[in-house]
Amino acid sequence: MEAGQVAPRSMLGALAEAGRIGRPVEQVLAAERIATRAEVLSAQARHFGAIVLRRAEAPPDPDLVGTLPPEFCLAHGVLPWLRLGETLVLATARPERFEALLPLLPADIGPVMMALTHEADIQDELAERCGAELARAAETWRPEQESCRDFNHAAPAARVMAGLCGALCLALLVVAPVALFGAALALALASLIVAQGLKLAALVATPNRPPDRAAVTLPRSPPRVTILVPLFREAEIATTLVTRLSRVTYPRTLLEVILVLEAEDAVTRAALARTELPPWMRVVVVPPGPVTTKPRALNYALCFALGDIVGIYDAEDSPAPDQIDRVVARFAEAPADLGCLQGILDFYNPRANWLSRCFAIEYASWFRILLPGLVRLGFAIPLGGTTVFFRREALEDCCGWDAHNVTEDADLGLWLARAGWRTEMLPTVTREEANNRAWPWVKQRSRWLKGYVITWWVHSRRPRALLRDLGPRRFAGMQMLFLTTIVQFTLAPVLWSFWLFFAGLPHPLDPYLSQDALVWLTALFLGAEATALLIGLAAVARTPHRGLMPWVPTLFAYYPMATLAIYKALWETVTRPFYWDKTQHGHSAPDGPGADLPTDTG
Structure with missing residues (x-):
């Protein structure tokens, strides 16, 4: 002010x-x-x-990098910057906490003097x-026994077992193809029955009415988020992303948005360089x-994050403006x-074409019926890759x-x-x-399905430990969800x-299936279609997209695309298990003005 x-x-404000x-x-x-960071820093320097x-x-002395981890x-928010004789000049971006920091410093560090700098300069x-060191730590933070990074280094016994199973299937295909087909049919039917039972149980467990949109009251001392x-090769969406995230109503002082780029992604870096980013x-x-x-x-990126709550958004996301307020509350x-x-x-372009309509119905079924139902049944659920928020201690407890x-x-x-943490919708x-x-x-779905295969393997390779951690109920739920x-x-x-x-055409099982068996199979298939139809209609009824209801019956032609995706996924599971088949965004605009602004609660 002076x-x-x-x-x-x-x-005053x-x-x-x-x-x-x-x-x-x-x-x-x-x-x-209200003031620039440089102006604030200068005022702090006069104050302290x-x-x-x-x-x-005045770049920091590189020889002092190893003084503190x-x-x-x-x-x-500190960095050893230089030495003046025996005194270490320790730059900080948080001068109000400097005195409390001193007891945490190594005893042999010597005399320390405070200086001020920007947090960005420290980072x-x-x-x-230290970026290469931190990146290596990011790759191996999850312990090896809890990671899939040894997936392509199977033990000799596992290789022998896989080879024997493959040889047995080939032998049956040559010697007894009908028996192989019958075994595959029995497995497919069992999977179908279990899957439909799980979906119906989730539907019954889901609340009949979505919750009312109550006002949000933040705690007395809200946390930093x-x-x-x-982002990766997202030049088309980068500028729009900044606009959409600027709609959030959470106090800017407590909000930190980190746009995470890969070093090789010059395209997105150039797009962001042309975009004025807000201070947060x-x-x-x-x-x-x-x-x-x-x-x-x-x-x-988590190494550079300051928040007590950590959330994830994707490049094309448009969250409800009060979403972070509701998370904190x-x-x-x-x-x-x-x-x-x-x-x-949910999607902002469900009316773009038939595929987007079916995708929107599928997402509504998953996020508005199945996941809420599975949570209420007490099962562990697979998270979505976005609009997911963690207590930082929970995230660190699981090693990220x-x-x-x-x-x-x-x-x-x-x-x-x-690890004993609960998840809620x-x-x-x-x-x-x-x-x-x-x-x-198909490429996106194949990546998801490949990840399901690998995730099931990681958790199921030590079944006794999984059973001990989850308990019988959640163990069974996990197996049913992933395997089906x-x-x-x-x-x-x-x-x-x-x-x-x-x-009226010949079938390999013609001699073995009676008319009664065909009637029962027909009833099972019709029941599965009825279950999908019921869940789809119930899910769409909970969205603003009521016009999608006539398209729910067309899902029978939509899901076969996932079969093509699973074969691609299984091939890549063997040949390229860690390959990330990137989904490009920015190709389909919102259906209309305001379509990307959520107004419903789900």
């Missing part, structure tokens, strides 16, 4: 906001753009009687000097490594064992994401349950872009073969 940089009226959210006023000034250090003007520096310097947004939004670049996956990028009132909140995903798993979200959902919606081109849809998904799509052609009967 320097004329902030008007008294603006300062900033002081009121600082008191309301329990944060230092200088953070409010910078986050709300400390010098200001800027990386561009990079993880410690990032967590506390940029550590990323440059970090949103991680991994910044970029973290992930160093190159042996794998380029979303979970590796998330683990790396729910975590504040919930028991301490609530580790994760999963929001509802498996950097090699291409469905890191489903895997993490199970590890949270195994939160009735708040994020709209995103439906993948509505046939081959890109894999088996149903893989063996779907066996069930399709029964169209030969209905068309």
Whole structure:
């Protein structure tokens, strides 16, 4: 104010906001753009009687990098900058916490003097000097016995067993093809029955009416929230993303959005360089490594995150404006064992074509019926890759994401349950872009299914430990959910073969199936279709897309695409288990103005 940089009226507003959210006023000034970060830093320097250090003007001494671990520096916002004789000049971005930090320093560090710098300068310097080390830690944070990174290094016994199973199937195909077909049919029918029973149980368990949209009351001292947004070759969507995330109503002082880019992604970096980012939004670049996956990028970015709650959005996401407020309010009132909140995903382009309509119906069934029902049944659920929020301690307790798993979200959902953390569905919606081109849809679905196969293998390779961690009920639920998904799509052609009967054509099992058996099979198939129809209609009724109801019966022609995807997934499971088949966004605009702004609660 004395320097004329902030008007008294603006300062009063900033002081009121600082008191309301329990944060230092200088953070409010910078986050709300009342003053620049440079102006705030200069005022802090006068207040604390400390010098200001800027990386561009006086770079830190590289010989001091190892004085403190990079993880410690990032967590506390400090950096050993230079030595003046025996005195270490320790730059900090949080001067109000400097005195409390001193007892945490090593005893042999010597005299310490405080200097001030920007948090960005500390993080940029550590990323440059220690980025490769932090990236390696991000790849291996999850212990090897809990990771899939040894998937392509199977033990000799496992290789022998797989070879014997393959040889047995080939032998049966040559010697007794009818027996092989009959065994496949029995497995497919059992999977179909279990899957439909699980879906009906979830439907019954789902609340009949969605919750009312009550007003949100934040806790007295709201926590800082970090949103991680991994981007890769997203030049078309980058600018729109900034606009959509700017709609959120959570206090800017308490919000941190990190746009996570890969070092090789020059296209997205160039697009963001042309975009003016608000003070609460910044970029973290992930160093190159042996794998380029979303979970590796998330683990790396988490090192630079300051939030007590960590959320994930995808590049094309458009969350409800009050979504983060609702997340914070729910975590504040919930028991301490609530580790994760999963929001509802919906699409802003469901009317683009037939594929997007069917995709929207499928998403409505999954996020509005099946997942809520499975949660109420007490099962562990596979998480979605976006609109998912964690207590930071829960995320760290599970060692983050498996950097090699291409469905890191489903895997993490199970590890949270195994570690004793609960997951709830939160009735708040994020709209995103439906993948509505046939081959890109198959590629995306094949990655999801490959991840399901690998995730099931990771957790089931030590069945006794899984049973001990989950208990019998959730153990059975996990097996039913994952195995039926894999088996149903893989063996779907066996069930399709029964169209030969209905068309009056010869079938391999003609001599073995009586008329009564055909009647029962027909009833089973019709019951499965009726279940899908019932769940689809119930799910669409909970969305703003009521016009999709006439399209629900066409799902019978939609799901066969997933069978093509599972064969691609199984091939890649053997040949390229860690390959991330990237889905490109920005190809389908919202159906109309405002279609990307959620207004329903789910």
